[in-house]
Amino acid sequence: FTSDRYKVKRGPYARISNDHVAFFNELLGRNRVIADAEECEGYNIDYAKIVRGQSTLVLKPKTTEEVSTILKFCNENRLAVCPQSGNTGLVGGSVPVFDEIVISMKFMNKIIETNELAETNLGVLSSDEFFALGVLTCEAGCVLEDLDNHLGTVGLMMPIDLGAKGSCLIGGCVSTNAGGLRLLRYGNLHGNVLGLEAVKANGEVIDCLNTLKKNNTGYHLKHLFIGSEGTLGIVTKVAIQCPPLPKAVNVALLGLNSFEKVLKAFRLAKRELAEILSSFEMMDRRSIDISFTTFGMKSPLTSKTDGHDFYVLLETSGSNVNHDEEKLGSFVEKALADDIIEDGTLTSDPTKVKHIWALRERISEGVLREGYVFKYDISIPILSYYKVIEMIEERLRDPRVIRISGYGHLGDGNIHVQVSIPSYEPDIASQLEPFIFEYVSKLRGSVSAEHGIGFVKTKYLHMSRTSSEIKLMHEVKKMMDPNGILNPYKVLYPLEISA
Ligand code: FAD
Ligand code: MLT
Ligand code: ZN
Structure with missing residues (x-):
């Protein structure tokens, strides 16, 4: 188990009891409550197989109200939760570490497609009007590729595209502020998400489902949920600005x-x-x-x-x-x-x-077939971009290494570094880490350009963020989730990795 490899102790959370399961069965019905260990297996292992949790309960809400009731109950009963979308995240954020309840967003997959204008003045929008506005509103559990195909029918496209598009959900993308293949052109989701709806740890629904492009009225609270990897709330709906499909x-x-x-x-x-x-x-x-x-x-x-x-x-x-x-x-x-x-x-x-x-x-998919892969997703000044690969080659002259490869979004100064070996070896891990992060930090780069901090990078957050920033992050977390039930052990949790 992951908790054995990483020195991490289970937090002071309640254990799931039969009464808890009965409450969820009553709320969602038995077919949306998975309490069978074998069926829970897939929800416990991440895409890159670096983290394996031990959850015995997966919940599949269909509405914001259900998400709200689940979180209110979990908060009152001190039950920890792990929000999960497509489970394609690459930093172990999307799977439990211990027995956190998995809240799978897959069933919240309706395209809403209206906006304030439609509701108040115009009735249902024609496809021409929809095209002109270019705002898609949908639930958080829609698959990215499905949204893109849907938009294609009215001459629009999603402003984000990535290799995981067939599996990742828009709420997962928003929660990681995923970058992808065309960030160079369309920018990141902090810019493209016009508004969202999210549920706080105590079950309170925060409606910031703005659909206006310009709206400088007070704090832009949506940004708290974009890229915070499920540690501040569960995103349930999003409104996104979509560009025209190029001819x-x-x-x-x-x-x-x-x-x-x-x-x-x-x-x-x-x-x-x-x-x-x-x-x-x-x-x-x-x-x-x-x-x-x-x-x-x-x-x-x-x-x-x-x-x-x-x-x-x-x-x-x-x-x-x-x-x-x-x-x-x-x-x-x-x-x-x-x-x-x-x-x-x-x-x-x-x-x-x-x-x-x-x-x-x-x-990304192919390299995992070779064995264990140490993956680094870093931003560094473009002139040093490829030097990092040369330095690792120099440092790691080890017959166990299958391949050291570098690729990425050069247009955004973001390189993906991959070191493949047959299976996990702690001594190779310690040759790579913290070496690579120290190199990045010296260049004032980012230890996680687009994948986030999740579970596996918590130890290195301070290498890309100042202590004043981290202090404020802890204060925000404390305010929004005082009992720490939302995605514990992720982002702000200081980890000691055992050799
Ligand atoms: P998950 O993996 O399920 O979750 C990711 C994180 O968000 C977790 O911390 C989870 O707890 C949290 N979360 C999920 N849903 C919610 C919600 N509704 N509310 C609150 N928190 C939530 N990333 C890039 O940035 N650029 C790329 O080019 C890219 N390419 C990829 C290619 C492949 C083949 C793969 C496997 C991954 C790639 N990724 C990339 C990483 C990953 O796909 C993205 O981070 C993606 O956005 C995750 O979406 P998901 O639906 O799978 O979310
Ligand atoms: C990519 O650009 O292919 C992704 O970020 C996925 C990865 O790094 O494996
Ligand atoms: Zn990438």
């Missing part, structure tokens, strides 16, 4: 032979592609190799059979096909002429676009 999408896969050239390509892309650039993702050879070897995927680049040291996936999104193709074509010509890239392929064919994106998106 033209082009994707390029580029092969390059040094990181210096990746940076040159980025500078050139920013200059030449400017407003149409929607993604700039970097993969080193060992990262993209995961997609080639694990899934047998083929490279669309043909010039070299032995591959390139670095790859860039670049996407443009705009409103004029000819204009975008011309711009991207001239970017690639310039990059070839200036010897920045060794090879490149361009496409707007949806099947080929999908294939190139899959090469990038499936790295």
Whole structure:
């Protein structure tokens, strides 16, 4: 169990009794209360299999009122809870550590699709009106990809996209302030979430379901729930600003032979592609190799059979096909002429676009098949971006290491570092940590750029946040959840990791 690997003690919470289970059965009905150990198994293990909890109770509310009643009851009875959405989080925040009750948000999956205007003056919005407003309101348990497909029917899209889109729920994304593949273009959820509804630990429903773009009236309380990883409340509804679906999408896969050239390509892309650039993702050879070897995927680049040291996936999104193709074509010509890239392929064919994106998106899934993976998700100044991989290679000359790979959202200064070994080895862990976080801290970077702190990074929070910030975080937590029932052991809990 996780509690054995990490030195963490169970908090002073009540144990689940038959009376508690009877209360939940009465509230939700037996089919939305899972009290069978085997059925609870999947809710206890996270995607990357780094945390395993011991919960024996999973609740599946369908309404805000049910979430409110559950939390009020848990707070009064000192029962700890763990909110869970798609369980794709990568820092162990979405699973219990001990026997916390899992509150699964999967059944809160209705698209509401109205807004204040619709309710007061206009009746139900036509798709044209909906398009013009571009505001989606939905329950927190909607699957990201379902929302995107739904919006596609009225010419809109979600402002966020990530490899886990088929499983992650919008409430999970909001609670982690997930970044993803197009943050470079559309910004993060602190900007795109216009409003939300959340339930506090004591069951109080906080309605900040604003749908206005501009509304500077008092404190913007929604931000407390965005990125706080279920430690301050449970998000039940969200209103999101959605951009129009671009008429033209082009994707390029580029092969390059040094990181210096990746940076040159980025500078050139920013200059030449400017407003149409929607993604700039970097993969080193060992990262993209995961997609080639694990899934047998083929490279669309043909010039070299032995591959390139670095790859860039670049996407443009705009409103004029000819204009975008011309711009991207001239970017690639310039990059070839200036010897920045060794090879490149361009496409707007949806099947080929999908294939190139899959090469990038499936790295995360593929690497887990190799064994245990130490994953680091860091932001550092772009000039030091790849040095971290070189330093780890230098430091970890160990035959047990299968692969050290680096890839990520270069356009946002965020690199994902992966060290794969056959199974967890404490001595390798201690060679990597705190070394990597100290390096990040020296550069004033972030020890968690987009995945959050969750359970496994709590020990390193102070390396990216000042003591005054952490003190205020504790005060906010104390005020919002005085009994500490919401996602304990996460974000603010100081952990000692045992060797
Ligand atoms: P979960 O994993 O279930 O929960 C995440 C956290 O939020 C937990 O702490 C949980 O307690 C809390 N939580 C969940 N729902 C609620 C709620 N309704 N109210 C309050 N708290 C809640 N992340 C990125 O940022 N960028 C990426 O590009 C990216 N790509 C990924 C690709 C893959 C293949 C995978 C597996 C993960 C990826 N992630 C990425 C990480 C992860 O998908 C995101 O963090 C995602 O937002 C989590 O959503 P989820 O629904 O799975 O939430
Ligand atoms: C990604 O960009 O692929 C994700 O953040 C997932 C990961 O780091 O594994
Ligand atoms: Zn990422």
